[in-house]
Amino acid sequence: MKLSANLGFLWRELPLPEAIRAAKRAGFDAVECHFPFDVPTDEARAALDETGLPMLGLNTRPGEDGEFGLAALPDREADARAAIEQALDYAKATGCRAVHVMAGKPDDSARADAAFRANLSHACELAGNTTILIEPINTRDVPGYHLATIEQAAEIVSALGYPNLKIMADCYHLQIMGGDLLRRIEKHLPMIGHVQIAAVPSRGRPDEGELNYPWIAAALRDMGYEGYFGAEYRPDGPTEDSLGWMGMLQSR
Numbered sequence: 001m002k003l004s005a006n007l008g009f010l011w012r013e014l015p016l017p018e019a020i021r022a023a024k025r026a027g028f029d030a031v032e033c034h035f036p037f038d039v040p041t042d043e044a045r046a047a048l049d050e051t052g053l054p055m056l057g058l059n060t061r062p063g064e065d066g067e068f069g070l071a072a073l074p075d076r077e078a079d080a081r082a083a084i085e086q087a088l089d090y091a092k093a094t095g096c097r098a099v100h101v102m103a104g105k106p107d108d109s110a111r112a113d114a115a116f117r118a119n120l121s122h123a124c125e126l127a128g129n130t131t132i133l134i135e136p137i138n139t140r141d142v143p144g145y146h147l148a149t150i151e152q153a154a155e156i157v158s159a160l161g162y163p164n165l166k167i168m169a170d171c172y173h174l175q176i177m178g179g180d181l182l183r184r185i186e187k188h189l190p191m192i193g194h195v196q197i198a199a200v201p202s203r204g205r206p207d208e209g210e211l212n213y214p215w216i217a218a219a220l221r222d223m224g225y226e227g228y229f230g231a232e233y234r235p236d237g238p239t240e241d242s243l244g245w246m247g248m249l250q251s252r
């Protein structure tokens with residue numbers, strides 16, 4: 001299994017270039033991050049080139065004061081598109097493969113849905129070779145988030161019809177929002193651009209909790225998933241001390 005370190009949660013105390021080097025030393029095959037925009041692109045790029053790790057993804061900026069994305073906020077089209085353009089520019093400058101367009105927590109879900117689809121279309125048309133990801137996020141952690149289930153994400157991907165629009169299937173969120181992970185991932189497999197993992201319910205290291213990731217990873221591989229598994233969990237101490245789970249997945 002190919003493993004990616006999510007540097008929004010792992011080594012988050014380190015500057016991004018140092019976190020990339022730490023991920024390489026620990027044996028990860030790739031990295032992904034959340035909001036790298038304060039780090040000059042040439043510094044991130046240099047660390048990626050030096051380590052040889054691909055950067056799989058980054059997020060559009062979340063907005064202000066507890067906002068969790070902008071793309072589904074009616075009347076915020078200019079802010080949402082500026083965030084998309086900033087993320088795509090950063091991705092292109094660093095060779096990052098995908099941009100996760102964060103939806104946000106709108107008040108009016110009908111208008112929100114129209115705004116989200118229009119902003120995603122804009123993103124897909126600008127993106128070229130960069131993949132645009134949308135991620136269902138559980139409403140226990142983020143009440144009011146516009147995109148909460150894989151079924152809702154699949155309907156949007158299918159309706160918009162862009163080949164570069166995919167789903168980020170975060171097993172932590174999917175398990176909380178209904179479970180039945182294997183069947184639901186298999187049903188939507190052609191639309192899945194990336195998979196993330198963490199324990200449920202703690203969001204700790206992937207060898208804790210109610211999900212059996214070695215088994216899930218082998219099953220996903222058998223159904224044809226060839227991508228990486230993004231480790232997006234909160235270590236309960238230094239990241240290096242939390243990595244005992246890696247061997248269990250790498251050997252599958």
Ligand SMILES: O=C(O)[C@@H](O)C(=O)CO
Binds near residue numbers: 034135173
């Ligand atoms: O699951 C998550 O919270 C992330 O993948 C994300 O992109 C939002 O920060």
Ligand SMILES: [Mg+2]
Binds near residue numbers: 135170232
């Ligand atoms: Mg995630």
